[in-house]
Amino acid sequence: MDRETELTLVARLREGEADAFDEIYAAFNKPLFTFLIRLSRQRDVAEDLHEETWLRLVKHAGRLREDTRLGAWLFTVARNLHVSYRRSRALEESAAASLFGLWPFSVRETSPFEATAANELERRIERALANLPAASREVLLLVGVSGLDQSEVADICGITPSALRQRLHRARELLAHALDRDLAANPLVLEGVPSCPTR
Amino acid sequence: MSDPLIRRLGELPAAEPDVARADHIRTRCHARLARQKRRDLVASTPASGRVAPAWQLAIAVLGFVYLTEVIRFALAVYGLT
Numbered sequence: 001m002d003r004e005t006e007l008t009l010v011a012r013l014r015e016g017e018a019d020a021f022d023e024i025y026a027a028f029n030k031p032l033f034t035f036l037i038r039l040s041r042q043r044d045v046a047e048d049l050h051e052e053t054w055l056r057l058v059k060h061a062g063r064l065r066e067d068t069r070l071g072a073w074l075f076t077v078a079r080n081l082h083v084s085y086r087r088s089r090a091l092e093e094s095a096a097a098s099l100f101g102l103w104p105f106s107v108r109e110t111s112p113f114e115a116t117a118a119n120e121l122e123r124r125i126e127r128a129l130a131n132l133p134a135a136s137r138e139v140l141l142l143v144g145v146s147g148l149d150q151s152e153v154a155d156i157c158g159i160t161p162s163a164l165r166q167r168l169h170r171a172r173e174l175l176a177h178a179l180d181r182d183l184a185a186n187p188l189v190l191e192g193v194p195s196c197p198t199r
Numbered sequence: 200m201s202d203p204l205i206r207r208l209g210e211l212p213a214a215e216p217d218v219a220r221a222d223h224i225r226t227r228c229h230a231r232l233a234r235q236k237r238r239d240l241v242a243s244t245p246a247s248g249r250v251a252p253a254w255q256l257a258i259a260v261l262g263f264v265y266l267t268e269v270i271r272f273a274l275a276v277y278g279l280t
Binding site for chain 2: 015016017018021022025029030031033034037046047050051054055057058059061062122125126129140141143144145147168172175176
């Protein structure tokens with residue numbers, strides 16, 4: 001979406017036009033939901049946060065600044081909703097931790113993408129991504145999936161561009177190590193990849 | 200982003216909510232936008248231009264008639280009319 005179209009849509013949304021909302025929804029629905037489902041790793045959670053993000057947009061429609069960048073606005077809200085969700089979950093989990101400690105088997109969550117990934121390489125990346133710490137996953141998804149530039153991602157995360165570069169570098173290293181470990185543990189021939197030398 | 204690993208992330212399959220859920224979201228958002236639009240319209244109408252509902256006018260007229268009648272009766276009791 002070019003900047004001129006975006007500004008027109010913002011102006012129309014401020015006027016409460018439902019058609020403008022539909023156009024914005026069509027443009028950002030997929031990347032936003034993809035970001036949330038990979039971040040939360042649970043479809044039902046992603047669906048709830050996704051819905052709440054859109055409701056926040058229409059709630060604040062009349063108060064949006066004329067020069068609002070819709071992508072950055074939506075991803076900021078989605079990211080903040082996920083942070084709040086994680087905090088509330090952390091409180092619940094700390095309360096339940098003593099009970100789970102009694103359970104003799106570890107529960108390994110499979111991400112929805114991992115289960116449906118089209119090929120082995122995608123499956124490995126999904127698995128590695130799903131097992132990264134949330135902060136690393138967040139920054140990789142925002143830079144790699146959302147299509148936003150790095151200064152916007154830094155704003156969304158509430159950090160400086162240089163801090164973002166450091167966080168991104170660390171997250172990228174973690175992802176690469178996770179992929180290496182996965183490859184060492186499951187040395188299968190990757191579909192479509194003729195040879196894959198181990199490091 | 201020139202990093203092939205991060206570029207690969209962007210090439211992973213996208214997801215979207217199922218159709219029923221997407222319709223539900225759009226319906227809720229449209230309803231909220233329409234509600235806000237109505238509210239903004241009412242708020243932007245000048246107070247002098249607004250017409251009070253008929254029942255409020257009727258109560259005001261009846262109250263005025265009643266009070267006038269009470270005062271007239273009181274004055275008559277004290278022989279002031």
